[in-house]
Amino acid sequence: MNVPLGEEEEIEKDQSTIEMIAYKDMWGNGTDSFIQLMYERFLLMKSLLSEHGCIYVHCDWRVNSFFKLLLDEVFGKDNFRNEIIWSFTGRLMYTEQKFNVKHNTIFFYSNSSLHKINEVTEEITREEYIKMKKQEVHTDPDGREWIWGHSGKGKSHDYKIFIDEVVKNGKCLNAVWRIPIVNTSSMERVDYPTQKPEALLERIIKASSNEGDLVADFFCGSGTTGAVAERLGRRWIMADLGRFAIHTSRKRLIDLQRKLHSENQPYRSFDVYNLGRYERQWWQKERLHGADSEHRRVVLEFYRAEVLPNPVSPLLHGRKGPALVHVDAIDSIFTRAEARAAAEAALTAGARELHCLAWEFEMDLRMACDALQQELGVRIRLFHIPREIMEKNRTTPPPFFEMANLAASAVVNAANGDEPVISPHPGLPPEGEGAVVPPPVGDSSKLPPPVGEVRRGNKAIRIRLDRFLPSLTEVPFKEVEALQERATKTPFDFIDFWAVDFDFHPGQPFNHHWQAYRTRKDRKLPTITDPFVYADSGSHTVCVKVVDVFGVDTSITLEVEG
Known part of the structure; x- marks a missing residue:
């Protein structure tokens, strides 16, 4: 798939888009392992279905015949309802080898004989x-x-x-559905390779559920199921393994919320949960026999670092050149407390550089490590462990990329109309060697005044993005070199979405008090929020969340006086 960058629209392809892989086989044995994967998931889906529930399964001709056999076994031949033919028109091309393929197949099974189809007409x-x-x-x-x-x-x-x-x-429906595909000129198109038309999902959801019922899509892709279910008043759950799929779905649902709001229609909030550690725990159990030491050995091998045979501290696991290496546990988040402990252990061992490899990092950790670097004199580098190391039979090391670097500041406008005062963000990376400083966002003295009424003398707070260096964790290897240069020169081009919770409380859900994102038709992105006025004065924690074009989240917090 092609992922657009920045605001560019009419520029050469290699400058404005990145060619990304939408799907890949990480299970080792091609079709055999994919069929086993789906068999296990069909069993799980059946266990989640209500007695009156049903399932619609779509895949293309490559595995349709396998899927039919799996579904007969899991749901039973007596619960087979239809083989639906989704037919669509399009350009026809002459070929000597076969007829033009203008349909897909959808298998429809119920969980029992209790399932009834709602009357749906065409x-x-x-x-x-x-x-x-x-x-x-x-x-x-x-x-x-x-x-x-x-x-x-x-x-x-x-x-x-x-x-x-x-x-x-x-007219009453039969099992042949003539529904156009999502073509390049369609208003609902989000440029996701397997996007289904909303009309297709609307027909399925109306036929087999009522308002208030729960609809689930465990391979949600671009989020069509959730968007249609929300519009039709159904509850929904969506899941996907790909970061880009989750990010595309999130933006699509926010778009729907805005549309419903503009039409004075009801809409609901939703949460995004990261369940990635379960995949890693499965990998550790099945492939590494549950051993933490084996996990660290594999990570160090792919990182091309040597294992320390007799480390002076249990927090130090390897060495790469002059740097010592810490590998975080497979099911934990690397925290600032762990960073301090590992940095102090490295200092005791006489090292001046520490590489910390982790699957996930605590929010705001980059700033905390910059402060630790100033305090202890140990350079701390934070690297994401790539998911590719879990691929069966992989021998070529995938690249390890440093975590994204984000900085923001509060712009305060007093009620009496004073000029904006920039509240510096604590712990910014030092400028100079090793620091990436993008062009200034703009002259703060020329910022537009806050809109709306400011009451009771409270301040209008706006949050401004000051610095961003994306992590290239998800980038195909062939694209890395060119993108590293662009990430240094124009890093804001890599921001696809950002949001602010002006009253953040750790451990509680993130509230999208303000958000902005690029769309397919509007590539512009503001780098400063609208004004926000607190109902009460005092200190507040602000959380800034940035999602890059690869779907990778980066968050920081800062304190403001409201």
Whole structure:
């Protein structure tokens, strides 16, 4: 798939987009392992279904025949309902080898005989209905057109079918659905490679659920299921292994919230949960026999660092050149407390550089490590452990990238109209060697004044992005060198979404008090928020969340006086 960068629209492809891999086989044995993966997941899905529930399964011709056998085994042949043919038009090209493929298959199974389909009809025109019936059209004295309907044998059972009523109510559905694909000019297109049309999901959700019911999609891709379910008043759960899929779905649902809000329609908030550690725990149990030491050995081997045979501290696990290496546990988040302890251990061992490898990092950790570096004199570098090391039979080391670097500051406008005063962000990385400083966001004295009324003398707070250095963890290897240069020169091009919780409380959900993001049609992105006025004065914690074009989250906190 092509992921756009920055605000560029009419620039050469290699400058404005990145070619990313949407899907890859990480299970080792191609189709065999994929079929096993799906079998296990179908069993889980069946266990989650209500007694009245059902499942719709779509995949292409490569594995459809395998899926049908799996679904027969898991759900039972008696619970097979339909093989739905999703038919669509498009450009036809002559080929000597096969006919043009203009359909996909969807398997429809219920969890029991209790499942009932809601009455769903399909739009039909007057001309389509007349052509389908192949009958003479009659006209009543009042001008209404009708044809004969047959409820039994013999003309005595014939009755009139008024064509205007059929056109108004639609025709009953069969198992062939003619629904256009999401083409390049479609308003709902989000440029995700497997995006399904909303009309397709709307038909499925209306047929097999009612308002308030729960709909789940465990391979959600671009988030069509959640968007349609939300619009139709259903509860929903979506899941995906890909960061970009989750990020695309999040932006799509925020777009829907804004649309519903503008139409004075009800909408709900939603949460995004990171469950990535379960994948790692499975890998440790199945491949590494549950051993933490084996996990650290594998990570160090891919990082091309030597294992320390007799480390002076249990926090030091390897050495790479002059630097000592710490590898965090597979199911934990690397915290500032661990960073301090590891840095002090490295200092005791006589090292001046420490590399910390982790799957996840505590919020605001980069700033804390910069402060530790100034205090202890030990350079601390934070590297993401790449997911690729879990791929079976992988021998080539994937690149390890440093975590993203983010800095922001509070812009304070007093109620009496004083000029803005920049509240410096504590712990900014020192400028100079090793620091990446993007072009200034703008002259603070020229910032627009706050909008809205400022009451009771409280200050209007705005948050400004000052610095961002993206992590290139998800970037294909062939793109890395070119993107590293661009990330240094124009790092804000890599920001796709950012949001601010002006009253953040650790351990509680992040509240999107303000948010901005790029869309397919509008690539511009503001780097300063609208004004926010606190209801009470005093100190408040602000959390700034940035999601880059690869779907990677980076967050920091700062203290402001409201």
